[in-house]
Amino acid sequence: MAANKGQGRSFAVFLLGATVACAGLATWSGGMGKLLLIVGLVLVAAGLMMALSIKPLEGKPAYRPGGEGGKFMGGLLAALGWMVTVVGIQFVTSTSGRILLALVGIATSLFGIVVVLPAAFNKNAIWKT
C-alpha cells in the first residue's frame, strides 16, 4: 500500500494543527492564544500518531536499521564544530585567530557529516548484501 486515504487524513490533521498552533502564537497576548496553541500542538501530535499507525501497512523500504551510535555521533560532531566556532570567536580577538578557529569548527563539522555519518548509514546498507 503506497499513498492512501489514511495519509491524506493524517496530513490534513497535521496541517490543521499547525495552523491552529500558529494562530495561537499570533494571538498569544490575548486570552485565546494559549488555548489555541495547546489545541494546535495536540492536533499536530495526533496527525503524526495517525501516520505512525499506518506506517507498517505501507510496506518495507529497501534499507536496514543499524549504526545508531554513529548516526548520533555524526550529528553531534557537526553541532560541536559549530559551537567551537561560535563560542571561540567571542574569546579570540585577532582576525587570523578567528579565521583559524572557524576553520577548525568547519573541519569538525565536516568530519561528522562526510566521514562518520556515511559510515554509519552504509554499515548495513542494502547494497552490501
Place this chain on the structure above:
Amino acid sequence: MKLARSCVLTLLLCAAATLAVSAAARAQAAPAAPAPAAQTPAPPSAAELKDAVGKAPPATAMQQGDPGGSITGTINDVPVADSKTGITAADVASLAGQNKIAINFVWTLITGFLVMFMQAGFAMVEAGLCRVKNANHTYMMNFFVYGCGLLAYWLIGFAIQMGGAAGNTNLGGLAPLSGEHSVALFGKTWGLFGAAGMFLAGHSYDVGVMVIFLFEMVFMDTALTIVTGACAERWKFFTFAVSSVLMGALTYPLFGNWAWGGGWLAQLGTNLGLGKGYCDFAGSGVVHAVGGITALAVCLIIGPRIGKFNRDGSSNMIIGHDISAVLIGCFILAFGWFGFNPGSTLGASTNGNLRIGSIAVNTMLAGCTGTFGALLYMWILKGKPDASMSGNGLLAGLVAITAPSGFVSAPGAAIIGLVAGVLVCLSVAFIENVMKVDDPVGAISVHGTNGLWGVLSVGLFADGTSNYGGSWNGVTGSVTGLFYGDASQLAAQLVGISTLLGFVFTFSYALNYVLEYFVGHRVSAATEVQGLDIPEMGQLGYPEFVLTPEPDILRQAERQFAVA
C-alpha cells in the same frame, strides 16, 4: 611646378601659424576665476509653481491626443494636499518620495515573479534527470512544494525570518516588522528570530510588508525545491509534504533571520568588528546551501536507490529520461536568476541600486564560465561534453555568484563561475563514490557545495566598490574581501559556513530523523521497483509511452527486492 611649390608652402605656413596661435592662446589662458561658493537652490516659490501650472498644456490640447507623449505627464498630475491652496513644494517632494518607493516596489515584485517562475525550471531539470516511471511523482513534488512552502511561510516562517527586519528604506521602512527577539550574550545583543508578520494580519497588513513577503517567499521556495531533486525516485509524497512544511516554517526562516532579518550573523560586523558581518547578497548560503545541506541530511536518512550501488561499492549510472527537459529547465532557471540576483537590491532607485545592471551581468558571466568549467572538465577527463553535467555547471556558476553578485567585478564573477563549474564535477564524484550518497540530480553538489563556495567567495572577491546607502549590515563602508584588503570579512563568511554545516545540517537531520520515526521517508521496495507514479500518484506521467526494459544490473537489483 613653381605654383605647386608655392601652394604647398602656403599650406604649411598656415598650419604652422594655426598651431602657434592655439599654443599661445593656451599659454596665455587666464586662470579660471574661483568658482562661486555652492549655493543651495531655493525651493520653487508658490508663484513659480502657479506659473508652471498655468503653462501646462490646457485641456483642449490634451483632447487632440498625444501620439509622441510630449505633453502627457505634467505638473497637473502632481496630487495636491489642499485643492484650495493649489500645488506646493511639499506636494512635489511627497510625490518624489512616493515615486522612489513605487519604482522599488515594482522592481521587487517583477523580479519576484521571475524567481517564482524558476519553480518550472526546477521541475523540468529534476524530472528530466529521473526515470520515466517516476516522472509524475517528481513533477508533482516540485508543483506541490510551492503550496507547502507558501502555507508554512504565511503561517509562521515569514515572521520568524523577517519579523524584525524594519529599517529597509528601499521599501518604505517596513516599520511594522519590529519584533526581533534577541539575547544578551558575552556583553552584546544578538538577534535570534522575529515575531511580527504571522498571517500577514494586524499591523503587518501593510503595502511594504506585502512586497517583501512575496519576494522572500519565492526565495524560500527555491530552497525547499532543491531537496525534492536529491531525494527523487524513492521519497514518499506524504513525507516530502510534511518535511517541506517544516522546512518552510522553521529551518529556512531561522537561518534567513540570522543573515537577512537582523539576526546575529548579520551583527558580526557591529558586534565583533568582523567586516560588514555575514554578507550574502542574494542567497548562496541562505537559499542554496540551506537547500543543498538539508538535501544531504535527508539523502543520508533515505538511502540510495535500488540498483545504484553494487556489492563492491561501485556505482551504476541511472540515466534520466528527458535531456531536453533538463537543458530547457536550465535556461528557465538562468532566466529566473535575473530576478534572483538583481532583484535582491530590493529597489531600482537610490541607495546604490543602479548597480542592478552590474549584478545582472555578473550573474550571466558566472553561469557562462560555470558551463565552460563543467563541460571542459567532462570533455577532457571523460571524453564527452556531457549534457547533464554541462547543465549542472551552468547552475553551479549561478549558485556560486548568488552571494557575491552585488559586491564583485565582472572578472571576479567569471572566476567564481569557472571554479564552480569544476567544483560541481568534483563534488558529484566525491558524494557518489566516496560518501556513497545517491543524488539523482546532483542537487547537493550544485546547491550545497557551490552555495558554500559562493559564501566563501564574498570573503575573497568583494572589491569594495559597491555602495548601498553607505553601509551594509549597519557597518559604514563597502563590503570588501581578502583580496582587496579586508581579512575580517573572510572570517565573517567562515562563521556563516560553520553555521550552515553545524546548525542547519544538524537541525534538518534531527527534524527529518523524527519524521523517519513517525512517517518514514522511503517508499516500499515494491513501490520503488514499480516506479512511484502509479502507487504514489495514481497515474503515469506519460500514459501512452511504451516503457523500454531497464538495464540488466538494475533489473537484477529490483528482482532481489521485488515483493511477490
